[in-house]
Structures are given as structure tokens and as C-alpha cells.
Amino acid sequence: MSKENTFQPKWINEAPVQNSFRSIFKYGAPNGFKHPNHELFNEIKQTFKLSDKDFEKPFSTGNEIVNLKKKSNLTTSQIEMFVSISGQENVSTNEYERLKFSCGKTVEEALKLRDGQIDKITDLVIHPRNKKEISDIVRYCNNQKIPIYVFGGGSSVNFGFLPEKGGVTLVLATYLNKIVSLNEQNQTVTVEAGMLGPAFEEALNNATKLFGTKHEFTCGHFPQSFEYSSVGGWFVTLGSGQQSSYFGDAADLVLGVEIITPAGTILTKNYAATATGPKILDIIKGSEGIFGIVVELTWKIFKHRPENRQYFSFIFPTWQAATEASREISQGEFGMPAVFRISDPEETHIGLKLYGIENTIFDKLMILRGFKPMQRCLFLATADGEKSFAKNVKRKVTQICKKHGAMNLTSFPVKKWEPGRYKDPYLREDLMDYGVIIDTLETSVMWDNLHEVHEKCRNYVKNRPETICMTHASHFYMQGTNLYFIFIIKETELFNYLKFQEGLIDTIEKSGGSLSHHHGVGRMIGRLMPTHLGENQINVLKSLKNHFDPNNIMNPGNLVHFND
């Protein structure tokens, strides 16, 4: 055992080879890594009955150079028109570029790219320099019936911008990446849709210097994909950040938008509330590029006061106790924690390993007090906002947790979790190098069907021999929460993987969960939308699609099938 225990695979620790498949599918920063730690590695070997020998040589790396011959299907005169709009240097027919901006971050894409398999790629990559160019492109494409897809940060996990019918892909982050204006009085910022999370947050955190404000600000939205997702993407996919229980979901944080559609441009009015009929802003929420292109957003901002943040963590004897306490907190009406996560027994088991809590004094104390592995559940939280408010949230949460039999783990676990919170998906490439897949699916539940959905989905996953299935709830509301399933399986066959994934999506839907809590729909779960929402609801979406985009050029095939 001691020999095995010191072995670590040679996890790839360099940026992908330039122009390689890996440079496209690798999640996150090219130079960013989070290798499985010793404990996780052992758990995986044990679960999948693997030995160190299986980790001597990668199964695949995808570091081969992309070398494909896929001529653009656009005509020369069409390409010339796009060049005349956005400039030669901002238009590319290069195959690597076209593949790169056609791919999101699904496991399916990673599996295919590792294998050199390529389905659909865009015919042209355009980096528009401003709204005017986008408007010209939309008008021309509508006239020529050329499909348009938008690439924001590229972190879609459901083929949200897959160019399935060819056409052009607009990359918004190249130029539309700035704050247009900040209004301290209204606590709003108007921002271009292609601005990525880190730049947006950094500018807000430095508002006094950059905008001459009295306070520093924060955007309040920190999804796991924060580093590679755009403000526009957050909104059109109905994203949620890791502090959403306090700050709200992305759609709650947007006051107004400007959207360019084949039916014209709409700039909604900014009011904190208005009673002027059904709101066009609401209709654009979650539209995932099928109506038009959101180019600017007015975002609600909050005062940036990290010094007020409270950290607290608990361990619960059971999942039942953790969920009951979470419901009592969510319905407590004393304000909500910001980070608010409970892990089910299996995720807790892995989490304690990952956060380095296993075998510490905390672990010993837990065992001593009867918190049993594979029964106990971890609770991580922070409280934000004004200081006395945040302190009171912590105090009330503590009371409720104790009432439900929890033990206080201090701020230690949540502080261990926090720094790596955007990095967990980086594990994916390491594991896939050796034929092990880690992937996620998520859903939204009401309190009264949380356990049914959790159990049915877990049973589905665990029915496959040798799987790890971790679940947490991390976005809380008075009426319910989300469930986030992370499963690890040993699989290298694409077909088998897709069958397995499809079955889990079906199980979520059949057990009463929503098809998506915060990943949007995309092309992955679109097939179930008619079943999920019913024909009459889909018909409303179809009528809107037909209004905005009668030629079906905007992200065709996404969300649900229109005009097919």
C-alpha cells in the first residue's frame, strides 16, 4: 500500500500544444490545472478497480494538431461582404479558428475532439467591432439566409452555439468587452455583452479609480464558469452564480438590454419596476440567441465589501437533516446566505478528501460525535451584505443548524473550498486522459420533491456498476432549490456515454425536476422541451421565434426546433 500511495500519474501540466484539439476542448485557462489530489485518485482507482499501472500512459491526450480540410460554404462575395463590414483582420476562414469557435465544453465534444471527430463547424468567424457592425451583419444574414451563432465565453455545456447549419459565428469577447457607463446613484452598470467575468468584476472592484465613484462595487454573479463566460451569456442562458441565494440569479440582476434581431433592434427602458404590460426584457431572458443578439446590458451592482463576509460550515448527521435545515433557513425571513451549499453523503465523502479535512482533528471529532461517513452531510456558507445583516444571518443559520443536529466546523471548510471554486472542472482533462469521465447535470426542485428527484437520479446513476455520484444543492429559494449531480464513470465509448447521459436527463424530467436550473437548454435537452412544457407553451415560443426571426437564421436548432 505504501508504494501505491505515493504514486501519482504524470498529469499533464503544460498548456495544450498550439493548434491542437486539446487547445480547444481543455476547460478553462490553457495554463490552469487542478489535478486530482491523492485522496481522490485513490478513490477513483478503488471505485473503478484500477491500479497505478492503468495510469502510466494516457489513453488519449488530444494534443494532436488540428488538420482538417473543411472549406467554408459561404460564397466569395458573401465573405467579402463580411470583410467589408468588420475588416479583413476580424474575419477568418481558417479551419482551426472555425473549429475553436464552434465548440463548447460538453463531455461529448471533448470525447469527439480527442478522437479527431468533427461534426459541424462554422463557415466563418467574425469579430465584430461594435453594435453597428452586428446590426449590419444581422441584416445581411437575414437577407441572405445565413445562420448566425454567438460565441461569448465558450463555456456552454449543452451545445448552445453549435453551428449545426453552418453560417457565421460572431465572437463578442474580442471587441464588445467594455463597461459603457456606471451609474453610482442608480447602482447600475451598462456593459457590452462580450465582457468576461474577471474583467467585469475587476473593473467594478476598482470603480473608485476607474469611474470616480465613492464606493467599490461587485456584480454579485460568480458561476463556476466565471473565468470563461460573458455577461451576455449569463443573461441569455439564465445562469446562476455561486452566491445567487443572496444576490439573485443572472436574470434577476439585469435591468435592461439592447438586442439586435432580424425584426429590428430593441433597447428596453430601465426601471426598477414598471407595470406597462408584458415586458420584452422578460421575453429575452433565456432566449439563448434564438431571437437575436444581446449586445449591451444594464446590470444591477452591489457595494463591494468583502470585509463584511462571514464564513461558516457545519456537518449534519444525515441528508434529511441538512435539507430540512436548509429549508428552514430559506424560509426563515432573516435574509439569505450568499454561498449556501449542502452536499449529499457521497459528495461529502469526496469533499472531505478534496478539502483536506479527512483525518484532521475535525474528522476525528466528527467520528467521535457520531457523524458517520456516507451518512454525514457537509454544509458550506458565507453571508454577504451589510455587516450587522451578515452577522445576523450567520447567527440565525447557526441556531437552525444546531437545532437540526449539526456540528459547527468553523470557517475552515468553506475557506478551503473558496479559492478553488472555479477550478474543479479542470480535473476533467486529467481524468479523461485515462479514460475516466467526470460530468454534471443539474435540475431545479421544489422542497416537496427534492428527495424523490435526488433518489431517482442517484439510483439511475448508481445502477451503472462502478460510478461515483455526488450531489449538492447550491442555489436556494423560499420554495425550493437546485440539485447538481456530478458523476464519474469509466467510459471511453462515445455511444455508451451518450446513452447513459440521455437516461439521466430522462430520469430528471420524469421524476419531476426541471430540465435545467442554470445551464440553459441548448441543443442537448431541447428534444425534451415539448414533453416538459407541453405543446401550448412551445407554440408560444414558436410564435415569438417567427416574429423575431422568420427566416430561422438566429442560432437555428437551438432550444427547440423551429420551422423545421
Place this chain on the structure above:
Amino acid sequence: MSKENTFQPKWINEAPVQNSFRSIFKYGAPNGFKHPNHELFNEIKQTFKLSDKDFEKPFSTGNEIVNLKKKSNLTTSQIEMFVSISGQENVSTNEYERLKFSCGKTVEEALKLRDGQIDKITDLVIHPRNKKEISDIVRYCNNQKIPIYVFGGGSSVNFGFLPEKGGVTLVLATYLNKIVSLNEQNQTVTVEAGMLGPAFEEALNNATKLFGTKHEFTCGHFPQSFEYSSVGGWFVTLGSGQQSSYFGDAADLVLGVEIITPAGTILTKNYAATATGPKILDIIKGSEGIFGIVVELTWKIFKHRPENRQYFSFIFPTWQAATEASREISQGEFGMPAVFRISDPEETHIGLKLYGIENTIFDKLMILRGFKPMQRCLFLATADGEKSFAKNVKRKVTQICKKHGAMNLTSFPVKKWEPGRYKDPYLREDLMDYGVIIDTLETSVMWDNLHEVHEKCRNYVKNRPETICMTHASHFYMQGTNLYFIFIIKETELFNYLKFQEGLIDTIEKSGGSLSHHHGVGRMIGRLMPTHLGENQINVLKSLKNHFDPNNIMNPGNLVHFND
């Protein structure tokens, strides 16, 4: 003077004569009254240069019996069909009934009815007994192209259900007035759309007895029209309650709906959050009957804990100070007060009279400390929610108010305000009996245009000689608030009144306010919707209208003009 001071007009203190015009236009309960008190009466006499003599005999009372001969335009076979659906006893062609259920509570309607003027009335009043009947009625009307209007509580102030093209009016409060189910775990209640505020709240306040729950609950929504408005009406008109700064606006409080439209019935799914594309629920918000009939709603409920409520009031030296403090509170991130109202100097002047504060020890102290009449501004608030939370809100608000130069008036003024909070509109009939009109308009503003909208609208009103113009802000958000204008003018000519009102609506729009914060659109401000939102937004609404209601039978002419 002493003789004048004791004179009081013989305000009408009996329920309107049965079947009279007054029985239709009188606001609120037939036996409910709130007569102008001595101080207000004196203020009105002074402003309009009236003497006691002018109040010896009413100008009009509207207590004349309705006696109109307006045959229903429906055919006998059409009426028979409705009878076969809803039963003879639930269908009426009686002229009085038809007039009654055609009228809302605008001043225009009251002026006309006092004068015996009648424009449009419905052809048939139907009291459907259940959803199935409504579905049958919608199908038949769509087939026969018969317009449908819905009467909820009848408190519309913008002709939201005026049967301008004839047809049938469905009265929902007669049968669809019950709670269908209450889910304590999810903190939701499913309620029929026609249930009125008091019955709804009373049932929730007695949930332990009625539904066997552990807690009592509250709906959290208390508009001034509470006594005569329905849950469905709150939602489709985007209403706001007097405690909305804490509980949220009506549309925020609805998790799901069932709507019957000519294009079929839609029952949305209940999730606290979901990312499955643009949400049909959002599209139905504020639809004011133009797409279909909302028959059931799933409403978010809160624990009923009146014992936790904190009361507090302040006086500010100026409107500027009151608004600045309110902004700091709204952006303070320590939670929001529930009742949260600031009155401008003129409203404060009247308010101190109405709440009996003038000439009390409070008033003397205020004067002594330099809070000058017609400069000072009243701030009334409560805090709800969990006890320590509510206490902390009060503590933080107190700190901020003091920082902005306010003096603490204790709980006295807000407790004086609270019991009469639904009754203020009852003043209207008394004043109109003597040719004095009291009416309101309201708007939504961002913090940075609050003063511009306030000043421009006040200037407009005050440009008319002899007017009282009171303004308050009473619904607060991080990004802005509303402005509620109450104006009192001496006018008996309908035409003059409408010109004046139209000018104020135009002023609101031109100064940058929203056309409506919480009264909806109706037929009164619909004319300005294209200017306000722009043609491209209106076209989206038109496409939705065309989808749900291609024959334009659902509340035709409401919101904006479709298919005309």
C-alpha cells in the same frame, strides 16, 4: 371663524340607493366611509376659495336609479349557449347588472355616471362556476367572435375591463374564489383567480385551522385596493402592495399560473427557478386579459408573524434629505422595510393634518427643531420578517435617517396611518358630491431622475390655479422607486378634467417616468405605449396577441391596439 370651524357638510353616510349609479361608482364597501376630517375640509375650502355655503347642498350624488334601455346585442341562440354552459341563474342580460360589471373606479367613470352618461356596456354578464366553463366559453366566443372581458374585484383605475366592443363579461369572484390547496413545505398556495384580498389573507392567517399547517401564513400583498381586488387581477395588472419593498411586487409573488386562451390552456410548471428558455409565466405577467383568462395561480406565501412587526416614523428637513436617506436604505443591503413611504412637503402638510399630528407635542417639537411646514417630509415605515432581522432593519434605518438630519417621530404616525390605509379613496365620493375631484396617477423612476419627474409633474399640476398636489414614494428598490401623485382640483366638467389628466400623463412620459408603476396600462394610457416603448417592442406584443388570440376577442382594445 369659530362658527366656520364647527361646520361640517352633511357627508353622505349611508350605503348608496339600491340600483343607483352611486351604487356602481362608489369606491369600496357600500357601507364604508372615510369623510374628510376638519383639517382637510378647511384646507380644501381655503385652496378652492370655498365657503361653508358651497357645502350646504351636494352638487350631485348619483343616487338616481339606473334606468337604461340597452338591449343586449347577442342573439338569443348565443345567450342560450351561455346559459347552457353556466346555468340560467349565472347569466344576466339585466341592464343594471351589465352596467355594474362594465365599470371600474376611474374618476372619468364616476363623473359620467353621476351625470347618467353611459358609453359602452357589456352585452351579457356571466358568473362561470369553474375552469371547464371558462374554457367552453372561450372556445365558443372564439368561434363566434364574441369579445370577452374579465371582472375581478372591479377596482381598475384605467378601464382595464371596459367592454368597448360589447360581448360578455365574466365575473370571477362569484365562484372562482377559493384556495385550491396549500403546500406548507413549499410555502405556496394555489388559489382561484377571483378570490378577493380579504378572504385570501384571512384564510392564510388561519391556515393552522383550515389546512392543518404548523404555521399561519400571509400573502404579503396589500394594495390600497385590497378589499376589492382579486388575486388574478393583482398578477395580470402587475400590482404592488403597500409592503412591497419587503415582500415584492405581485408578479414576483407568483410561481405558476393556469391561463385559458383561444390558443388553448397553459398550466406553467412550478419551480422556484428554472433555466428552460423564455418563460411563458413571464409573458403572462401584466397581460391584462389580452391573451387569455388566468384562472388559477400558485402564490408564494410568508409566515404570518405580526408580533415581529417594527413601526417607525421620521420627519426630514427636506424632500432632498428624505429621498437621499431612502436611497441609502434601499442600497444598504441589510434588508428592506415593508411599509416604506416618504411624503413630499405638500403631502406631509396634509398628512400631518389627516393623521392628527398637527398641533400635537410632535408638531411643536418639530417646529422648535426647525422642521418647517411645506419643507419638512414625513417618513413612515414598518419592518417585517424574522424578529432579529426586523429589529436590525429598524436600527439601521434609524441610523441612516438621523445621519440625514431626520427627527424620530416614534411609531405614532405610522400607527395612525395603518388602520385607514385602504380607506383613503373613500374620501373621493364626499368631495365629488361637492364638485371637487381627488384623483391619482403614478409612475416609476430611477434614483437619478426622481427629482426631475417629481418637479415636472408637480409644476404641471400646480400650473393649474388652485390645486392640491401631494406626492409620495412608497415602493422602493435598489435602483429606484415610484412616485404617486394625488391631486385635488375643483372641476365638474368632464372635458376639462380629461384634458388636465391627459396633460399629466404626457408630462410623466416626457419627463422620463414609466407610464405605470403598479396600476397597469388599461385603456387609459395605452395610447402612449407605442411612444413609450417604441414600435419594435409593441410589435412583439402584437405577435403574441396574434398567437394567443387571432380573432382579437380577449379584452379587445386594452393595453395597445391590436388588429384594428
